[in-house]
Structure formats: structure tokens, C-alpha cells
Amino acid sequence: MGQTLPVMAQSAQEISQAGLEAYQVQDYERAVAAWRRLIELEPNHSDVQNSLGVTLYFLGDLEGAADAYRQAIELAPESPNIYNNLGVVLAQQGDTEGAIVAYQSAVELDPTMAEVFVNLGHLLPEEEAIDAYQRAIDLKPDYVATYTNLGTMLANLERYEEAIAAYERALELDPTLTTVQDNLETVQDRLATQEEPSEEESRD
Secondary structure (H helix, E strand, C coil): CCCCCCCCCHHHHHHHHHHHHHHHHHCCCHHHHHHHHHHHHCCCHHHHHHHHHHHHHHHHHHHHHHHHHHHHHHCCCCCCHHHHHHHHHHHHHCHHHHHHHHHHHHHHHHCCHHHHHHHHCCCHHHHHHHHHHHHHHHHHHCCCHHHHHHHHHHHHHCCCHHHHHHHHHHHHHHHCCHHHHHHEEEEEHHHHHHHCCCHHHHHH
């Protein structure tokens, strides 16, 4: 009897395609298996490590995602997107300082990434956060999330007129944002109350 031929191993391209297909249908566990197999075959590809990090993030494995991103950065230290991804994970892990460092590394490599300035705004002290949001607006004037975050920050500082302007701009860009509409009405009420004369002023 003739010998049975061994099954041919999948090529790196086939594994990559299988990983992409699994990721696209949100079969993240199968995608992770593909990325890890691909890393065994080609360990020096930063894109695969980054893809592994993204997929682990969606599986809720923040530690695994952070490790994958760090591996990717070792392979591609010039990639601002990977630093941003690492910052997102570190922020969710409560490592604010580490996340800020990661985001700052991203903007040093590419100062045109509006999303990174928004992410920084979530973590910085209030006045610095406002500066970060304004930088994001300068870079991407139609980025709705920037206006909503800026509006909330300004409202917390009782800078109500500026907050109203930010919320109104967000609603111009996306009128379906009911939460922003509610926030706008709340801030308008606060401003009206602030501007009402006190009883002593009324008697004068």
C-alpha cells in the first residue's frame, strides 16, 4: 500500500487570511489562535502583534493586549497607532501615568492624530485637558466626541457659555445625540440660574 502523504502546513498568508476572516465575524478566539500561529512562523511582524493586541482587547484580556502592544512597539518603535492602542489599554487598567506617556509618544511621532489628543484629554488635569481637546478640534473640526468631552469639561469648570457653544457644535454635527441635548439643557439652566439677580440685588 502506498504511504499517505502528510497534510501540507498552512502558509503564513493562509493563516493571516484565516485570522482576518475570523476577526471580521467577531470570532476573536479563533483570530487570536491565528495571530499566535502566525507569530510563531514570522515573529518579527509588528502588524501581527498589534492585531493580536487589538483582538485580545476585544476579548477583555487587557494584560495580554498590553503585552502584545509592547512587543509590537519593540518591533516598530516608530508607529504612533500602536502607542495609542497601548495607551487605551493602560488607561482602562488604571495606569494613568503610563497611558499619558504612551499617548505623548504617539503625538511626538505623529502630531496630527486628533484621536490621541482626545484620549489625552480624558486623563490630563482640567486646563491641560481643554488644551488637548482644542488641539483635536484644530486638527479635526468635525470630530463630534471632542466637542462633547470639551463641553462636559467646561461645564464642570462652570464655564457655561463656552460649554453651551461646544455642545451646540456637537449637535450641529450629529443632531441625534440625545445625551448631549440633555447636557446642553442642563447647562443652559445653570447659566440662567447663575444670571438671575439675588434677592438683595432685586431689592436694590
